[in-house]
Amino acid sequence: MHIKQVIIQGFKSYKDITVVEPFDKRHNVIVGRNGSGKSNFFYAIQFVLSNEFARLRDEQRLSLLYDGTSVTTISAFVEIIFDNSDHRIPIEQKEIFLKRQLNRKTDQYYLNKKLVTRPEVVKLFESAGFSNSNPYYIVKQGKIDEMAAAPDSYRLKVLREVAGTRVYDERREESIATLKDTMIKSQEADKLLKNIEEKLHSLEEQTEELKQYQQLDKIRRTLEFVIHEVELTANKENLANVEKQREALADVQSDLTKSLTEIQEDIEKNETIVKVARNALDALKEESEILTNDQQRLTKEKIKLELTIKDLSTEAERDDKLKQEADSRLATLTQSIAEKEAELEQLKSAYVSIKMQEDKFKMELALKEQKRKELYAKQGRRQQFSSKNERDKWIQKETEALDKQLKDKQRHKEQLEADLEKDASRVNEVKKKVAQLVLEMDSLKEAVDNHKEHIHELKKNKLQLQATRSELWRKENHVQQNLNSLKEDVIKADQKLKSVVNRAVMNGKDSVRKVIETFASRGGEEAELVLHYHGLVLDNFKCQDTIYTAVEVTAGNKLFYHIVDTEVVATKILNEMNRQKLPGEVNFMSLNRLTAEVRQYPKTSDALPIITKLMYDPKFEKVMQFIFGRTMLCRDMETSVKIAKSKGLDCVTLEGDRAESKGVLTGGYFNPHRSRLAIVKNHREVLGQHRERRFELEQLKEEILKHQVLLDNIVSEIEKTESKITKAKATYDEKNAEKQFLREELSNIEKNMGQKELLLTQCKSDLEVIQVTKEMLEAEMEHDMLSQLSVEDQQELKSLNSDIQRLQQEIKQAVATRLKLEGEKNKLENLLTNNLMKRKNKVLNTLEEMSLEDKHHQLANAKTDLEEIDSKINEIIQELGTMEKKVKEMENRMKNVRDQLEGLKKQEREIKNQIEEDAKQLEKLANKQTQLEHKINESMEKINEFGTLPVQELFNRYTNMATKALLKELAKTNKNMKKFGHINKKAFDQYLSLLEDKKKLEKRKEDVDLSFNKLQELLDTLEMKKMEAIHFTFKQCSKYFIEVFQKLVPNGKGLLVLKKMDDSKGSEENLVDNLTGIGVRVSFMGPNAEMKELNQLSGGQKTMVSLALIFAIQKCDPAPFYLFDEIDQALDPEYRRATAKMIHDLSEQAQFITTTFRPELLEHANKFYGVTFRNMASRIRCVTKEEAKDFVEDDQTR
Template sequence: MHIKNILISGFRSYRDQSFQVDLSPKNNVIVGKNGSGKSNFFAAVQFVLSEKYTTLTAAERKELFHAGSGRPALSIFVEIIFDNSDGRLIIPGRAEEKEVRIRRTLGLKQDEFRVNDRRFTATEVRQLLESAGFSSSNPYYIVEQGKIVNMANMSDEERCQLIKDVAGTRVYEARRKESEDILEETSGKYKKIEESIDQLQKRLTELEAETAELKSLQEIEKERKCVEYSIFFLELTNAKECLQKLDEERSKYVSSLNEQRDAENNTKNSIEIEETNIRNCAQRIAHLEGEMQTLEREATKLNSKKAIAQLDVADAKNSISRNESERLALQKEVENLEKHAEKVKKDLEVGRKNLNQHQRKTDHKSNELASLEKKMEALLAKRGRRKLFKNKKERDLWLAGEIERNRNTIETHRKEITRINKSIEDINNRIHEEDKNQKEKEAATKKVETKLADHETRRGTAIAMRNTLNMERRNLWQKVNEQEIIVQRLQDEWSRSRHQLERAVRHDIRQGVQSLREVLHELADEKLNSAVHGQLIEIIDVGKGYETAVEVTAGNALFNVVIDSFDVGALILDQINLRKKPGRISFFPLDTCKSEPIRFDGKEGCSSLMEHISCDPKFKGIVAEVFGKTAIVSSMEEGSKFVKEYNCDAVTMEGDQISRKGGITGGYLESRNLRLLSFNTEKKLSERLENEKTLLEKLCQEVAVVEQKITEAMNEIESLRGETSRAENDADADLRDARLHDERKVRLEKHREKLMETRKSLEKGMADANSSLELLQQETREDFVSSWGEEEENHLESVITEVDKTREDLSALQLQRVQITTEVQLLEDTIQNITRRMNIARDRIRELLWVNTNNQTLTREQGNVDEELSIVSARLKTLRHSIAETTNEKMASEENLEILKNKQFASARAVQERRGNDEKKQIQRTLFVQRRDDAMEKIRKLGIVPKDASKYSGQSLGMLMYRLKENNEKLKKYSHVNRKAVDQYTSLMETKNELVGQKEILQNELKSIHDLMEHLDKKKDEAVERTFKQMQYQFEVVFKEIVATEDCHGELQLVRSAAKKNAGEDPYIGARICVSFGLGTAITDLGQLSGGQKSLVALALIFAIQRCDPAPFYLFDEIDAALDAEYRSSVAKLILKDSENCQFITSTFKTEMLEAADRVLGVFFHNKTSRIQAISLEEGVKLLKQAAFEERKRAREIEE
């Protein structure tokens, strides 16, 4: 067991404190600056666990409240959360709790403890803590600042008393003091009893002489009592016989009257049934007529819709016939065009092959001609230059210019070819893209048909779903109408029942209950609402047949409101009065109504009325308060017996009451007017009405869901219609786009051919320039010759001849190519025209198919309208039949109602006639009851009747009166006799015997007290001796662990008294400490030690106490303040060692303690508010250094 967390709210410097991380079950070290709130933290723990704060004055309470910024708190609390995994803290009734929370809340007028949210007294909390190991005789599990110094400066006597406290001698001494007080009190009683016995003996001697005359007087009085008893008994018997005769006559009358009243009640019930049936029939007829009118309007709409649909379908059929003929013709045309197109494509392929072959030949011949022409031009130029230039230099200069010009031409052509290649590549990509787009559009067009078919299928499904949902909605509307009739009927019945209940309850009580509801609603306080449980009539269930008895017993108390406490009632009444609400209201507080019912021990013919009432167990006290002292009996005679025997009230099943005070009430109670039955009827009707309303709401929700689905189906139909239209439009657009892409592709291909021709021309020009460049370069390498030779002239002529021949061949080839090109172009135009016509025909076929599909949809919609109209007509027929049946039923009920009312009137007149006779009988019965009661009262006053009184039982009333007169004459002679002599003698003798018995008891008690005191003295000495030995051993061990030197030792010695010990006196007068720190001799006078050594000895004594009487955890507040560094380390190690078995929470200003810490907690103070949080070891050291620095700085400022 250890402390897991501590919650502090408003205590001293802590406004709102809790640990985000649970405390360690081992060693927790708290560090912080001076004044930050460390001591307040320990005070908060003592506030809950220690007896230091048990009694607080108003000023002391105020000092505990947080005085920081912000609004002051009205109450404070400290809550300590224990880990109870080991089960040391045992909460009564909840022994298995793994976590225990002890909270103390303090206000200006409040001081309470709570353990796991259950209220405990301070004493119960102390007992709970002591059961877990917190000894009240050992308060050293919390060591405050200054306690170390006090212990170091203790005298031997104080130290001895400390050992006695740890041993628990205060308990022994308290019990011994109690025993001495009891002994003194018992001795006083013993002396008084002896004196009383002596006085009684004297008075007994005097009374013996007066007893003889008294006995003669008693014999005469005994005979007179017998005569009087016989007279009174004879009068009682006569009165009872007359009463019995009257009761028998009344019983027959009541039986007959009850039968007649039962018949009258049955008639009333039948009248109510018939009236209810008439109202229900009228409501049902109204609902059915309303539904019929709705359906008639719907049928009218459907007929109009049907006529329109028939016209649309007739037009659609004619259109389908025409469209089919056109579609077949177009289909045949497409087939012919496809065959023609196939033939043309084959001819076009052959033509394109021939064209390509002639083109290659033409190109080859053209290249050949160009080469020859270049060669010829070069020779001609060379011949001209021979004549033009005078020397080699001029020629070479001109050749250089021509070479540069040719190079520029080559470069220009190369760039242009590159540009053209790039353009061709772009055109190829665009052609590819156009071709791809064309195929995609064509594929999209083909998908449209599939998509349209899918749309048509989905549209048909949606229409079927719409029709199904329409049918379901009609069925639900029918159910809703029927349910509305049921709800309206129950609403009317509930209203009548509520009105009947209100008539049965007093107006001021109803107003009071209504005022209560309004106040609770206005306050809107959940806690207050939960403290109000409702009226008594609402929280009880009465067994069948006992309603009358319960109602006459409780009366208006049935409408008293059950609340948690008297304070709640006072608060509600204040609020009602403050708001000036009307009415009268009474309360049953649970905290004050705690009666116990009378038990009748299974008596036959009698049982507790409470046994026939069931309720929640927490309301048993309230129910017992009202019904616990009332018996339910079978008859008035039986009730009279039980009233006397048990001093209770009695009630019969019929409601007749006999009060224990003597009152008798009763009479016929009509069951239909009972408030309890009216309330139960209203409650059941309310529950049924709620259930039926819930069902109606559910049906309406189902209608809404179906209508939502119908809307969704209609939206889907419209959506599909729109999607179909859009798909058709998209298909048209895709077809147009596909054709546009095809046209663009053709134009791009033509452009590409032109670019390729241009590229050929450029390539040819670049080849010519290269050839010229080579010739010019070759000429520069030749020697300059000014004349033109014959060989060269022959060569030129042969080249010219070859050029002419090549030109003729090229012209023939070009002519053939033009013819072939014309044929190919014609075939291509034919293919385009065929394709265009095929596309037009296919588009028209597709359009006709779509039109046919729409026409089929119209046919289906006509079928749906016919089906809906058939359903509506069938429902109208059913409604008309139901209205007729309900009308007949209503008429039959009206006839029965008239008959029942006549019967009720005749019965009421007969009952009125019988009541007059009954009233006369009741007057006679009252007289005889008075005679019987007078005779019984006289017999009761006689007291105990002698045994021989029966000897006068056969005599007449006159003879008995004569004997009574004789006895009265004899009694006149004994008027001087002391009539109380015998009674006084007997009473005094009994008193004397009782006092003698008490005297013997007191003698035994005196002996037991003396024995107990001797036993307590012995036990106390043994406890002190045992505790001292344990503390002596533990002090030596702890001292050695702390000082940690070889020659050190510490010893605890008891000093015995030199005087002889008397009874109850203590043999020990002091406890001496002898210590040695390993240097010099042992020291017994602690005043010779330094301050640190004194603190060390005091700490050793504290640890010894803790080991002798261990607690689950310890709180130390700066116990190392006066220790040297080496001793602080030893103390820290000792705490670290002991923390394996218990928890330590220690505050310190020294770093040695931090090294042994399992968790470090820092205390911070800001804006007059302290806060504790877990920090690291390094942060703790840093915080201590800051605190030490500020302390030194403050000291220097003070010195200056």
């Protein structure tokens, strides 16, 4: 424990609020010029802690308030923050805030922000080792000189204060005052007894009747006494019996309460089982409903498929029949077409042959007729033309006309040839197109088949996906049911957690979580802060369930402290909490501020360090050491007390009983069902299960969504594929129509080509005729114009006439043959084209359509689908059967558990009724006990009213009589006493009253004399203990004085001497009053040098002796911290260095705060503070060692 920080405002020269930077737990030095406010800083600490400022008058209060030239404060406060990490102050906090606030009217203390009284503060700090009898933990200016100049009696007085004799003196004074009061009371009792005796003596001289009456009264009083005694004994026995009955009932109630707790736990477990089973049953029923829906859906699809299969079977059979018929017709037609085509080929061959012959004959006939015609024209030219020249002109003109005809015919021929060539090319093109269309139609047919197969596969996939989706729905339903159940468990776990953990702590936990989430969402540097936050202490270790109670007792609320890497992280979290105005209480443990202390644990089989039973990350070693490092887990309380006392370690048992190193024992019953670690563990597990189920549900929903998307895609793909089939069929029909059109076009072209070939033959014949006519005309121009034909011409004409007749006859025969062949040919062509080929094409189209539809393939796919649906339905039926079995088993189990639960609830009601009945019985017994105690008290009071016991002879006479006999005897005595009714009652009452007063006074005097003797013994004891305390303290102080003086003056030697009035009186050796003082004898020149008294020393030497004595006193009664105000003022440099070394050594065990003007104290100090005075106000701040030296050097220069 040490002073961590001091905050001052309005106190003496400290006008503004002054927050002193935290002190080091060892040696701190405060420097500053004279008048800067160093001593006022010490006064501020004394103001809070010292008795010197305990009771302040109004003027003293005003003197403590800041009073500047222009401003005067109306209130002041000083707050000291103590580091309580070692828990020296018995408060479960690491820091203790003690504040004293003062104004003109009030003076108040605040402990941890709560208003307290000064006695409470004094008591609290006395428990931490602050002794009011030792004022030397604060040494002000002048205290050293005062000690040096003080006489031996003053040092004895100081020693007595350190020894705590003030307590003995106070009790002795109280005892003496009580003794005097007791003596006065005894004397007064003697006087009163004397007066009563005189009055009784006067009353006893009255009549004999009074004596008889007194005798009877004694008998009456004895009888009443015995009766009361008998009643008292009976009532005591009854009371003992009642108490036994109450104890027995209490034990029974304890057992019943324990049984009730166990039964209620069983009820809770069974209710949980019922709830889980009910949820599982609901889930099974919902799954069964889903499966039933699937079964109904699949059944509908099955019925639909069966109808489709039936229709497809009918259609397939019909198609088979039609195909068979079509194939038969096609074969017949193909054969007929082949025969007719063969017959047509023969006819065409004969027709072509005869046609060629006919054309040849006709061409030959035309030539011969043209020659004949020319010959006749030539014969008549003489008559037509008058001269050769005229003839030649005409011939020339005719020749030119023939040339023109030749050219026209030649163009016509070329045109016909070109058209025939074009038609031939078109025929080839059409044939290629038809062939291409056939290929394309085959491709379309194949595509339709592929599309249908694809649709079948898609439908199979769709069915599979629907089944998978149904299974996912069932899983989702099961997980949702489980999640709903877990939500209730989470609510219960939250309620349990809130019931065992402070609400503010829970709010703080939630607030920190929100802050961490905020940091993570912001990113950047704030997101990195998340890595430096490690959660609660209890989140960072694991242990066995068996030591939960021990761990909780050891750690307490520290289980809910938050672990961070540095205090910067904690500050930023708190700032964000404040910014967001988040509620809650938060405590942080900063890893960079903790130290892992190495401890030596006792080696024993009955105990082990509790930290060894914890499992945690090594980076949290400091945290675990801080919380659990100084605690041992012991087998029993006896071992705990032993180790705590001998080893200075805290100990705890598995049951939670604790023995602290300070001697504090705590324990009692710990309900394991209220274990915070178990509840937090359960809360964590339930939350984890809830998160897992929620994650699983989200995944299932995502999976269902994926399957739904896949199903939608499949439906869309089926629609697209069906659309493709429709489109392909439409395209097929278009191609087929185009093919038919092309075939018709081919037929028309071929027909036109035949006509054009006839025209071409005619044209060629005309060309030959025109050429022959031209040649003949040109030949005629070479001859003279004759009146008749030449012999050659005449012979030729004759020959031509003969040939023409012959040719006409042959042409007639050829035409007749051709017409006959042509009729037969046309008939065959018409039969083929308009009948057989059309019928064949129609049959082929029918077959192609049947092939395109492919009912058998559709039927096979439908049957496959039906088999899959049957398989799915069978699986569902099996699952439904299994589920039905499970439902029955679950219902039977629930019935059994409910029956068991009803039995447990019945037991619970019976036990509760029994507890209530026992409670009523206990209440009755309590009332009876109260009545008996009341009767016992009444009997005791009545017995006490009798004062001293009756005459023993009378008492022995009646003590063994029965109650009835006693009452009879009492009635007889009361009857005899009535005979004395004429006696002066007043005198008798006075006598009895005086007699009673006498007895009371005698009892009172007896008590007073006993008290007097005990007080006398107490005074002797106090005197003896005071002497023992003084001697013990003197021995300690003398020992430490020798040690300290040796360290301060290495070549010196010092002794303390206890002086008495007369050393020769051994009988008075132990009397405190015989002590006169404490002398000091020292030597500064070596151990063998002459020892000197204080009055023989120099000022600096006296100061060293005083310091040694003060250090010795402090070691006798150590405090956690010390305040020294310029104790080195009068010392030489050598002694200042020795003093600084001494303080440095002592600071290992306690904190020192010193002021100085000298540099020696700065050498070994750990921290430095400078006090300045500006603008009429003091300020204090932390400075470096060099700055502190500058303060000292500057002050020395001044």
